[in-house]
Amino acid sequence: MSDNKIAIVNYEVGNILSIQRCLEKINCKSYLISNPNDLDDFDKIILPGVGRFDYVMNKLNDLGFSEKLLKKNKHRARILGICVGMQVFFESSEESIKTAGLCFIKGRVKKILINSNIKAPHIGWNKVYMNKENSLSNKYYYFVHSYSAMPQDQKIITGFAYYGNNKITSSIKFQNLFGTQFHPEKSSTSGLDYLNYFIKNNE
Amino acid sequence: MSNLRIISRLDIKNENLIKGINLEGLRKIGKASDFANKYYQDGIDEIIYIDSVASLYSRKFIFEILEYTTKNIFIPITVGGGISSALSAKEVLKSGADKIAINTNAVKKPIILKEISDEIGSQSLVSYIEAKKVSNDNWEVYTNNGREKSGKNILEWIEEVQFMGAGEVLLTSVDYEGTKKGFDIDLINHVVKKIKVPLIINGGFGKLDDFNILKNIPSVNAVCISTMLHYNLLEVKEIKNHCNNLGLNVRQ
Secondary structure, eight states, X not given: OOTTEEEEEOSSOSOHHHHHHHHHHTTOEEEEEOSGGGGGGOSEEEEXXXXXXXXXXXXXXXXXXXXXXXXXXXXXXXXXXXXXXXXXXXXXXXXXXXXXXXXXXXXXXXXXXXXXXXXXXXXXXXXXXXXXXXXXXXXXXXXEESEEEEESSGGGEEXXXXXXXXXXXXXXXXXXXXXXXXXXXXXHHHHHHHHHHXXXXXX | OOOOEEEEEEEEETTEEEEEXXXXXXXXXXXXXXXXXXXXXXXXXXXXXXXXXXXXXOXXXXXXXXXXXXXXXXXXXXXESSOOSHHHHHHHHHTTOSEEEEOHHHHHOTHHHHHXXXXXXXXXXXXXXXXXXXXXXXXXXXETTTTEEEEEEHHHHHHHHHHTTOSEEEEEETTTTTTOSOOOHHHHXXXXXXXXXXXXXXXXXXXXXXXXXXXXXXXXXXXXXXXXXXXXXXXXXXXXXXXXXXXXXXXX
């Protein structure tokens, strides 16, 4: 399998075009995958996510992606979840308590704490502090969200940002799974660098 | 508080960037994509395109601009002008925009905000509001680039758009827009308590010191600039440096 070949799960949400264009920019060939079986040809997958947790999960379930992603995860395909795409790696979310997530990672997603100056959604650029990957740390990334992931095992958090009294889980890495709460495809050069890191990571 | 966003607003007519005073007397300045690219290189946080003729003629040019933008500019892009349904909103997002801004069509038919936010989510829906002072402590909502009165009271309208699912408010002062006399602080103070979603202010920015007062109004989340950047009166970097010196955190 070619190193620079990436599948983008296409379940008709969000600005998928931007992700494709970013990958083009860093010389990666991306494919929009609408049929779950086509994921068989890939060992790198991006799961975009915009909108409500239950909306995303229902789409993934109905289109057969959930089952396929479960298999791909078992076979240790490298998967990057972006925003709600990362949140659905977890077990549940306060946004839609009746809907189970993909349950790849133990933990849940909670609403961020707000007050008169700390509003939800949290929209804007925020500095992310990463634990390794120094070239990615202390950079600004673009966020749009009202909920934040709370992994049971805090060690999987690779980056966080502060928003009012919230310590936002900004990036995670758990075995073959990568996730960002921010949108790398909207985060200028630091976002392109993150995507490059995801693609090249050879652990 | 969160970081203040510095946004550039580009009003588009065909493929060109245009600019007027008080939203009137529009002049052609140059190719929109050239300006967008410069601002991106200079570190602008977001770009808002308002297509001034979309509702009148065709949308062909905004899609061409979006095509260029998605290939070269990797920051959030908002598009406004002529969006009249959830379908047209989706079409714009599919072409590379992250958010849509809607004013006139929402004032005509507020339920459209709900239809759009149900379809694309609040986070992608910006309520674009044009406000003009009518008397002390009273502002009216205007539409069609500040040309038409709507009869709606600003505070009632702000409540309504939030109820209908707007994820952000872009507030333009028709009285101050393009005048360079400073932000319309009376208007901002008048509405700020009603706004629960992120607030983007627009209109009046004329010198760096205009930002000083924003220290006291933490619920302003973003400033949308056009004249000062388009006429090359200030650089994005100068604005951001000034903000940081003031203690207003911005992305550097």
